[in-house]
Amino acid sequence: MRQRTDVIFVYDGTFDGFLCCVYEYYYSSFNPVEIICEEDIRASLFQLVTITTDIFKSDKVSRAIEEKISPYSLRFLRECLLCCTKEKEIHMLGYIVKGFKKGAYVHRLAGDGDVSYLLKAHNHLKREKHLYLGLVRFYKANDAYISVIKPQNRLLPLMVHHFTQRFANQNFMIYDATNREALLYYEKQTAIVKADNIELPEEDDEELATQKLWKLFYDTIAIKERYNPRCRMNFMPKRTWDLLPEMKDL
Amino acid sequence: MDMFEKLKILTDAAKYDASCSSSGTDRGSGGSVGSAAACGICHTWSADGRCISLLKVLYTNYCEFDCAFCINRKSNDVPRAAFTPRELADLTINFYKRNYIEGLFLSSGVIKNADYTMELIIEAIRILRYEYGFNGYIHSKVIPGTSPELVERIGLLADRVSVNIEMPSAESLARVAPDKSKAKILTPMKAIQTRKEQATQELALYRHAPKFAPAGQSTQMIVGASAESDLHILRLTQGLYDRYKLKRVYFSAYIPINNDRNLPALDTKPPLLREHRLYQADWLLRFYKFRAEELLDDEHTMFNEFLDPKCNWALNNMHLFPVEVNTAPYELLLRVPGIGVTSAKRIIWARKAAYLDFDALKKIGVVLKRAQFFITCKGKAAPYVKIDRDHAERYLIASEKQPVFSDVEQISMFDTGFSPQNVTKEDILKCVSGQM
Numbered sequence: 114m115r116q117r118t119d120v121i122f123v124y125d126g127t128f129d130g131f132l133c134c135v136y137e138y139y140y141s142s143f144n145p146v147e148i149i150c151e152e153d154i155r156a157s158l159f160q161l162v163t164i165t166t167d168i169f170k171s172d173k174v175s176r177a178i179e180e181k182i183s184p185y186s187l188r189f190l191r192e193c194l195l196c197c198t199k200e201k202e203i204h205m206l207g208y209i210v211k212g213f214k215k216g217a218y219v220h221r222l223a224g225d226g227d228v229s230y231l232l233k234a235h236n237h238l239k240r241e242k243h244l245y246l247g248l249v250r251f252y253k254a255n256d257a258y259i260s261v262i263k264p265q266n267r268l269l270p271l272m273v274h275h276f277t278q279r280f281a282n283q284n285f286m287i288y289d290a291t292n293r294e295a296l297l298y299y300e301k302q303t304a305i306v307k308a309d310n311i312e313l314p315e316e317d318d319e320e321l322a323t324q325k326l327w328k329l330f331y332d333t334i335a336i337k338e339r340y341n342p343r344c345r346m347n348f349m350p351k352r353t354w355d356l357l358p359e360m361k362d363l
Numbered sequence: 364m365d366m367f368e369k370l371k372i373l374t375d376a377a378k379y380d381a382s383c384s385s386s387g388t389d390r391g392s393g394g395s396v397g398s399a400a401a402c403g404i405c406h407t408w409s410a411d412g413r414c415i416s417l418l419k420v421l422y423t424n425y426c427e428f429d430c431a432f433c434i435n436r437k438s439n440d441v442p443r444a445a446f447t448p449r450e451l452a453d454l455t456i457n458f459y460k461r462n463y464i465e466g467l468f469l470s471s472g473v474i475k476n477a478d479y480t481m482e483l484i485i486e487a488i489r490i491l492r493y494e495y496g497f498n499g500y501i502h503s504k505v506i507p508g509t510s511p512e513l514v515e516r517i518g519l520l521a522d523r524v525s526v527n528i529e530m531p532s533a534e535s536l537a538r539v540a541p542d543k544s545k546a547k548i549l550t551p552m553k554a555i556q557t558r559k560e561q562a563t564q565e566l567a568l569y570r571h572a573p574k575f576a577p578a579g580q581s582t583q584m585i586v587g588a589s590a591e592s593d594l595h596i597l598r599l600t601q602g603l604y605d606r607y608k609l610k611r612v613y614f615s616a617y618i619p620i621n622n623d624r625n626l627p628a629l630d631t632k633p634p635l636l637r638e639h640r641l642y643q644a645d646w647l648l649r650f651y652k653f654r655a656e657e658l659l660d661d662e663h664t665m666f667n668e669f670l671d672p673k674c675n676w677a678l679n680n681m682h683l684f685p686v687e688v689n690t691a692p693y694e695l696l697l698r699v700p701g702i703g704v705t706s707a708k709r710i711i712w713a714r715k716a717a718y719l720d721f722d723a724l725k726k727i728g729v730v731l732k733r734a735q736f737f738i739t740c741k742g743k744a745a746p747y748v749k750i751d752r753d754h755a756e757r758y759l760i761a762s763e764k765q766p767v768f769s770d771v772e773q774i775s776m777f778d779t780g781f782s783p784q785n786v787t788k789e790d791i792l793k794c795v796s797g798q799m
Contacts, residue, residue: 221716223709224723232727247406247416251461258460278391279398279499283460326370326454327463333374334419335409338618338633344412348405359407 118144123163124202126150128194131202132171134164135209148202182212186220189235195267196234204230238266246275248353249287252324254314257299258285261313261356269296269305277303288313324358331359364444370454372444376424376435377470380583381613385416385465385500387578388522395496396460399522404465417468417502418455422446422484426472430529430540431623432588435472439621445474448487456495466500466522467491477508481517488520500578505555507547514551518558523578523610526552528603531596535589538625555580556607579610586641587617587634588626592664597644597655604648614641640666647672650704651697669760674700677737678759681752684737685744688724689714700759701733721745732762 122137122145124130134148146159154161178187190205207227212219222228245268251258258280262268269289276287277298287296288311295308316324354360386403405414423445424435434441446454451469458464469487474480484503491497503521505514518524526548530536533545555576562575582603586596600612616633619626644666647653651673658672659665667675677684677700686695688710696707706729713719713727720740724731735745736755744750 218716221713223713223727224717224719229726243402243404246400247404247462247465249462253461260462275398275400279462280396280460282395282496323457323461326366327458327461329367329370330374330418330420330458331407331409331415333371334378334415335411335413336378336618337411339411339413339635341412342410345408345410348408348412348414357407 117142118146119159120145120162121157121159122148122202123151123154123161124148125166126152127166128191129168129171130164130166131194131205132174133166134202135174135206136170137162137164138206138210145203145206147200148206149199150202153199178209178212181216182209182219183217186212186217189220189231192238192271193231193235195270196238197266198234201231201234204234238268238271241266242268242271244349244353246272248349248357249276250356250358251285252316252320252358254316254320256284258283259313260285260287261290262287263290263352263356265291267292267294269294272296273303273305321363324361325363328359328361328363366450366454369444369446369450370420372442373421373424373446374419376441376472377419377421377468379434379615379618380419380468380470381615382502382525382581382583382611383414383416383419383468384581384611385502387610388500390498390500390522395498396456397466397496397498399466399498399500406462406464416465417500418458418464418466419468419470420446420451422451422469422471422480422487423474424472425474427475428473428540428542430542431621431625432529432539432585432617434620436621446487448483448490451487452490452495455491456497459497459499466502468502470504471506473506477506478510478513480506481509481513485513485516485520488517492520502578505551507543507551509551511551511554514554515558518555518576519573521576523581524555524576525581525583526555528582528584530589531584531586531591531599532589535591539588539623552580552582552607559608579608581609581611581613583613583615585617586614586638587631593637593641593644593666594655594659594661594664596641597648597659600645601648601655612645614638614645636668637666640672644672652694669763670756671700671763673698674733674759678752678756681755685739685750686737687742688719688738688740699734699737701730701735701737706730706734733759 120143122134122143124134131148137143138145143162175187178190190208193201193205204227208219208231211222211225211227215222219228223232241264245262245264249260249262251260267289269287272287273296276285276296280298284299286298288308289295293307293309295306295311297304297306384403385399386401388399389401390397390399403416405416407415409415424441425443425445426435426437429437455467459466469484471480471484474483488501488503491501501521502523502525503517505517505524505526507526528548529540529543536543536545559575559579562572565572566574584596603609603612616635616638617627617631618633619629619631622629644658647658648655653676658676666672670678677698683698686699693707693711696702696710697704702710709727710719710724710729713723717723718741721731724740731745735748736750736758
């Protein structure tokens with residue numbers, strides 16, 4: 114019987130770490146009220162139980178999810194961990210628990226609290242990813258292209274494929290200032306690295322000239338008779354504006 | 364003339380083109396620069412709320428033609444400019460490498476003649492594709508009257524090609540664009556369609572057969588510059604989809620630029636509401652399996668100002684409703700106002716696992732504002748909803764976003780100079796629909 118519900122699981126923020134929490138849920142008497150990443154630890158009345166990541170345990174859980182639920186669900190859960198909401202882990206646990214009972218159909222239980230929560234969070238993630246495929250703006254410095262973004266979710270793992278395909282022959286870096294990590298692409302090698310402090314090179318004159326050309330294009334293409342700022346803001350929220358050259362005063 | 368001036372002139376001249384879509388093809392990267400995503404990607408939105416995904420410019424705005432509606436007509440005194448093929452290719456690649464754009468949308472005025480202009484456009488695109496290895500999206504206009512050899516070449520280079528039909532009927536076209544004719548427009552359109560079908564067949568036989576205009580062709584027409592009814596325009600649109608297999612037909616609300624006796628006066632407001640209704644109907648044709656005859660008939664040749672075409676159709680066909688969400692086929696779900704392709708698919712997808720009630724519908728993201736008058740869940744209508752034409756109609760009209768009365772004041776007992784405004788709701792609606 115699961116007697117102990119007054120605990121919080123703490124894990125290291127990786128997907129393997131989360132799967133170990135699932136393992137712990139099944140093999141101990143704990144039924145956590147919350148699962149949090151070790152970076153988010155705060156004072157709480159509940160007891161904190163730190164779950165150490167063990168590849169053997171996580172492997173076992175991931176294989177179980179693949180077989181008893183579906184490979185798609187495993188992929189889905191992996192992506193859910195990139196969402197920006199704080200309570201995603203406990204809903205993911207709920208999803209997995211129900212999944213082990215119902216199989217692949219769990220994903221369609223859209224009326225269920227856990228499932229619909231995750232579907233919504235996942236949708237938010239996918240939507241933002243699509244938006245940022247367009248809103249990433251590079252500037253050129255010393256033969257490399259550099260971009261800074263401030264998304265809400267962790268988007269970099271999802272953007273790797275698109276950008277390495279598109280800019281296969283140029284070195285680039287996308288720095289995610291919200292989550293403090295960078296996607297590096299150098300000489301056809303890709304890496305996502307944590308980076309708390311980075312120093313970015315300045316834009317040179319040639320770069321500024323290109324940005325001015327772009328801003329000129331942007332300002333000219335709008336039809337005055339159809340001015341509709343509300344519509345623009347719906348598509349492109351203001352929080353994204355400060356990193357776009359076309360929205361700056363050049 | 365420096366690049367800034369050129370870009371300003373040629374962008375300003377291109378801005379009235381409606382299309383900016385970059386969807387329809389998937390191009391992987393060939394190891395060099397560029398790719399294209401089938402879903403299309405918008406890169407920014409301009410102040411008028413339209414998305415910008417392509418670098419939309421004219422190759423030149425010098426023009427031999429004298430089309431009455433066009434800002435670049437021969438008889439207009441406007442600053443003129445032209446790119447060189449190299450300049451244009453450099454500009455595109457510079458923007459593309461910074462992820463400003465998804466590709467290029469190239470249109471042009473006519474220098475010397477249609478073929479000469481097309482050759483210049485082809486040269487610019489050739490530099491992009493073959494010298495710079497650019498693998499991104501390219502949309503090119505085909506100028507009416509272009510010879511078939513050049514249509515063939517542009518189709519092999521570009522993702523999408525388009526010939527503008529400009530006016531909804533041959534008579535209006537002859538009146539406002541004396542240099543263009545129905546035949547000059549439809550001939551290349553037909554040629555593109557036939558060649559594309561041939562390429563599709565070849566591709567099925569030989570894996571490396573070249574693709575011809577893989578993202579298909581589109582066209583554009585001006586709405587509100589001539590007297591044609593919505594029914595006429597919609598029938599024409601349907602014909603274009605059926606006979607020429609177009610991907611898109613764009614409508615552009617007429618914005619008066621030139622004073623011409625064949626056109627509405629200069630102070631006419633662009634008929635934005637009408638354009639909006641036509642686009643709604645266009646979506647119904649393309650994604651909802653509607654036919655033009657279902658939406659409008661000879662008695663009702665214009666769309667309802669207060670209701671969108673789908674609601675209007677549903678209210679006139681109340682005998683088909685209510686629809687049971689848990690059992691109705693996809694085609695019928697699509698016909699419910701407020702349920703679109705996404706919602707219909709989600710319903711089908713979710714109802715395989717469990718019976719759906721109104722709460723579940725809300726959770727999977729179906730918006731019930733309009734749909735509630737036309738559906739039942741497990742045989743029951745939504746709480747406090749009567750499924751009845753009058754009831755639904757009143758509610759739907761009230762819930763449409765109506766124009767805001769900006770000059771209306773709160774009445775005050777101490778306000779001596781109060782005079783009621785004589786603007787009625789109808790007047791404001793007429794303004795929006797362009798009748799005033």
